[in-house]
């Protein structure tokens with residue numbers, strides 16, 4: 001089994017930018033810039049914009065204007081989503097799960113990719129496709145840290161970004177695992193009610209606390 005290569009792959013470089021990748025649901029395009037600025041100012045440069053809202057693709061383009069931001073797309077469900085995200089300039093791609101069709105398109109794209117996996121079969125499909133840096137989703141519901149500890153046995157060369165149900169308080173247990181490079185989570189940016197502006201001071205504070213987590 002190979003250990004971590006001394007030269008980090010492009011996706012590993014994204015994973016190492018900060019201990020936490022914020023997972024963002026942008027409902028209003030006007031929120032994209034202030035949210036990205038606050039997260040980057042707080043020390044979280046890698047931003048995952050989920051393709052769950054109509055303005056997500058435009059939000060990726062807007063956030064890329066923030067100096068220091070490395071903007072990726074999440075909730076990439078199929079090759080179409082992948083194409084739209086890459087056309088918008090997404091610098092990394094995250095999927096919640098993995099299918100052969102999506103996996104082959106992701107491998108062909110050559111982009112930095114974190115395919116979603118939840119169990120040994122998913123991880124084996126990812127390895128067949130050449131991916132060794134994976135999202136573990138939904139992390140808590142899929143067995144939490146005991147699951148990822150058990151996975152380290154047969155899959156010693158794989159490194160993960162667990163996401164789903166992780167908070168500022170529980171992130172340290174995950175970041176302490178040797179097969180975890182970073183975690184993903186949405187807790188830095190609370191849901192913004194219609195008509196409200198993002199509370200950028202709060203977002204920056206939460207980002208700074210997340211960026212300060214040890215790994």
Ligand SMILES: O=C(O)C(=O)C[C@H](O)[C@H](O)COP(=O)(O)O
Nearest residue numbers: 023074075096163164165185186
């Ligand atoms: O949309 C996707 O592509 C996903 O994979 C789901 C997100 O990663 C989680 O929804 C974030 O989880 P929370 O931090 O528990 O909110």
